Amino acid sequence: MHFSQVLFIYLYVLAISFKDVHCFVDPVSLTIGAGVGLGALTGFGFLKDQTYCRLTECCNERSVPGHIYELREMIRKRLYGQHIVKQQLISALEAHFNPQMSSRKPLVMSFHGTPGTGKNFVADMIAEALYEKGSKSRFVHKYMGRLEFSVEKNIKSYNERIYNDVVMGITDCPRSLFIFDEVDKMPAGVFESLASLVDYNSLPNKLDGSKAIFIFLSNLAGVQISDQLAKMLKNGELRENIKLSSFEQILQKASYNLDGGFKKAGLIEQHVIDHYIPFLPLEKHHVQQCISAEFLKWGRTPQKQEIENMLKEVITYDRGHGLFSTSGCKTIEKKVATEVWIKKHHNEI
Structure with missing residues (x-):
């Protein structure tokens, strides 16, 4: 644990220990409070999760949930x-x-x-x-x-x-x-x-x-x-x-x-x-799925002709087999974004 983390937790625990003290703290109470703060530091795992790790990224289940x-x-x-x-x-x-x-x-x-x-x-x-x-x-x-x-x-x-x-x-x-x-x-x-x-x-x-x-x-x-x-x-x-x-x-x-x-x-x-x-090379119908998915991100369901027009722009087939798209879905995101933008501004004019 880094020193800054230890210091943060220590100060945090001390703050909690003394949060109800307003105007007078006798030496016994002060000693007990400090003892509580230092003793609590032995439970670093729990304290760190509840204090320092609520404000910054830590190597715990909250920051690394593994979903x-x-x-x-x-x-x-x-x-x-x-x-x-x-x-x-x-x-x-x-x-x-x-x-x-x-x-x-x-x-x-x-x-x-x-x-x-x-x-x-x-x-x-x-x-x-x-x-x-x-x-x-x-x-x-x-x-x-x-x-x-x-x-x-x-x-x-x-x-x-x-x-x-x-x-x-x-x-x-x-x-x-x-x-x-x-x-x-x-x-x-x-x-x-x-x-x-x-x-x-x-x-x-x-x-x-x-x-x-x-x-x-x-x-x-x-x-x-x-x-x-x-x-x-x-x-x-x-x-x-x-x-x-x-x-x-x-x-x-x-x-x-x-x-x-x-x-x-x-x-x-x-x-x-x-x-x-x-990662297998993509065929035409896979690229069509990518195009449809990108349009849906913009809240639009593309027409069949829109998809066909875009396929003509983005898809070229490998020379060896003539089956697979040479660029897959790599350029689809920007192409669809441009098409949506053009249509939006055309409708506004």
Whole structure:
């Protein structure tokens, strides 16, 4: 506990002890009051929750509620075309948060897929559901590969930074969330210090990192996911019946061999990553669902022709198969907002 927290609680307890004293305090009463205040500090957990933690974010159930049910509902209502994500992600998080589970390591997941399939969207929803302040929580640490870890000659300093950030983050709150975006834009070797940290019982100073969550986001293996899905669809399999097992080995091998932060990475060699989760490329009807959902956010139910007109603007199909949107739902939010704004001002004229 930080000194400022101890001081705050101490003063708070003293204030309560003396709140009914108006004009005269005898030495005995003063001694008893101070004794009560100091004695109460032995119950720091309860006192901290009832005082300091009511005014600021703390690593407790109030600030880190872990609302898995709310996350399930958000994903069910707001994510399209990703049945594998819905199946695997919720189960992984429920198991991780289950108090009866005795895992010795943090939960480590790697999200793979082409742009616009929902990787960042889901990572943000996880933060929103698990933390009271969502992505703005001080216990949520997000890094952008292209911005923060892109220069190969700086790998040593990157490793030092990641190591220190993780140790400090878990010291601050064992339930910390670490999100590394754009892994494919990072140089090989950037995660070597992290590999030892997230392995079993390898944090310094006897820190317990088993409650932390690490999520890696990457476009790596997006092409391989599309090829595998197209092959299965052309063989007559229903998209909704396709299982995670059809992609896991593909994702692991591609991550290890393709250029990026995972190339020849200890994280993969040491089998530290618990779940490789594919975000499947979106088809036309999935993009239609995204468009409808965005219009509904503005309180509008779009006409069929409006949707068709917007599809012509936003959707282009992959050259290899002609089945999947190359940008998914990535540009939909801004396109719909612009369309609503234009219609609104047109009606006002």
